[in-house]
Amino acid sequence: MAVKEIKHNIYSVGAIDWDRRLFDALIPLPDGTSYNSYLIKGSEKTALIDTVDPTMGDVLINHLNQLGVESVDYVVAHHAEQDHSGALPQVLGKYPRAKVIATSRCKEMLVDLLLIPEERVVTVNDRETLSLGDRILEFIHTPWVHWPETMVTHLREEKILFPCDFFGSHLATTDLYVTDEGQVYEAAKRYYAEIMMPFRTNIEKNLKKIEGYAIDIIAPSHGPVYDRPEFILEAYHSWVFDEPRNIVVLPYISMHGSTGEMVGYFVEALTKRGVTVKQFDLTVTDIGKLAIALVDAATVVLGTPTVLAGPHPNVVYATFLANALRPKLKFVSIIGSYGWGGKAVEQLAAMIPNLKVELLDPVLSKGFPKEADFMALDRLAETIAQKHKEHSFL
Numbered sequence: 495m496a497v498k499e500i501k502h503n504i505y506s507v508g509a510i511d512w513d514r515r516l517f518d519a520l521i522p523l524p525d526g527t528s529y530n531s532y533l534i535k536g537s538e539k540t541a542l543i544d545t546v547d548p549t550m551g552d553v554l555i556n557h558l559n560q561l562g563v564e565s566v567d568y569v570v571a572h573h574a575e576q577d578h579s580g581a582l583p584q585v586l587g588k589y590p591r592a593k594v595i596a597t598s599r600c601k602e603m604l605v606d607l608l609l610i611p612e613e614r615v616v617t618v619n620d621r622e623t624l625s626l627g628d629r630i631l632e633f634i635h636t637p638w639v640h641w642p643e644t645m646v647t648h649l650r651e652e653k654i655l656f657p658c659d660f661f662g663s664h665l666a667t668t669d670l671y672v673t674d675e676g677q678v679y680e681a682a683k684r685y686y687a688e689i690m691m692p693f694r695t696n697i698e699k700n701l702k703k704i705e706g707y708a709i710d711i712i713a714p715s716h717g718p719v720y721d722r723p724e725f726i727l728e729a730y731h732s733w734v735f736d737e738p739r740n741i742v743v744l745p746y747i748s749m750h751g752s753t754g755e756m757v758g759y760f761v762e763a764l765t766k767r768g769v770t771v772k773q774f775d776l777t778v779t780d781i782g783k784l785a786i787a788l789v790d791a792a793t794v795v796l797g798t799p800t801v802l803a804g805p806h807p808n809v810v811y812a813t814f815l816a817n818a819l820r821p822k823l824k825f826v827s828i829i830g831s832y833g834w835g836g837k838a839v840e841q842l843a844a845m846i847p848n849l850k851v852e853l854l855d856p857v858l859s860k861g862f863p864k865e866a867d868f869m870a871l872d873r874l875a876e877t878i879a880q881k882h883k884e885h886s887f888l
């Protein structure tokens with residue numbers, strides 16, 4: 495990313511990672527990502543907002559050199575995770591008088607995780623301010639977005655919110671601002687689903703906490719900057735506060751065709767009853783797409799054959815993720831097949847303690863599904879449609 499000016503003496507100086515395809519050795523990044531860092535020059539002091547992933551520290555340093563930055567007084571560390579604080583040692587080495595500004599919890603983590611010397615870190619309380627001369631930074635503690643130490647910064651004069659991961663999107667682009675809201679909506683929803691949704695109750699509190707601030711621009715530390723902040727604020731509001739929708743998410747595996755036959759029949763049975771279905775073949779599914787679908791769904795139906803006396807390992811993985819992501823689901827059921835026995839239903843049902851759901855009667859077929867199995871699938875589809883109607887989802 496080239497250096498870009500947001501306002502007079504406020505610059506975007508971070509790095510684009512076009513080729514990164516996995517985060518935390520877990521999360522797919524189909525569109526790469528960026529590690530955004532921002533330089534704010536005040537009349538008396540200069541602050542750097544977040545750094546970048548340690549693999550791209552040289553890009554950040556090069557940008558600061560291009561701007562002729564000879565001294566940095568403060569480096570605001572919103573979050574101790576490597577992708578934002580990993581280049582801190584390099585930045586602190588270049589600017590030996592710079593102090594890191596962080597929450598007390600973040601200070602501990604910077605010392606533990608990145609071996610930052612304690613004396614380089616100044617802690618700030620919730621809503622504490624810092625003057626750069628003609629500009630004031632206010633630090634707002636926003637714990638669990640998505641680690642315990644997180645905070646955001648509000649720049650009063652220009653009404654810019656720097657929220658780090660909050661409102662971010664894994665999207666590599668040379669555009670400073672959002673140019674395609676549809677594309678960014680998808681990337682930001684994926685980000686929310688994978689990173690923020692497990693902490694939805696904390697996100698809810700933190701959304702309310704920033705409501706009172708005047709915000710013209712939101713400059714996150716991943717993805718493009720929002721010059722129409724209501725776009726992402728309204729999206730987050732909907733993902734966090736809205737009731738789930740009339741959607742069944744159906745992740746499944748079929749080994750020899752029996753479960754596949756049931757899935758095909760069941761999707762039609764739901765569709766005929768006015769229920770929207772999102773079907774995911776777990777042999778090829780991007781788990782990010784599955785996570786996105788979980789944000790709004792009212793119901794999940796897991797489709798699994800029986801293998802080694804239990805559910806297929808890919809279905810186990812999807813179930814583990816759904817439980818960890820804590821979506822707003824209301825109902826869960828299981829359909830599938832077995833050859834001679836097994837405990838697929840019991841094992842899957844035991845894997846979802848985080849989901850406050852009603853477990854609807856499963857449908858298991860012995861071998862290829864027969865008339866009675868199809869009738870049972872019709873009954874399950876009818877039950878789901880009725881439940882959705884009772885909750886006004888349908």
Ligand code: FEO
Nearest residue numbers: 573575577578659
């Ligand atoms: Fe973008 Fe939680 O780091």
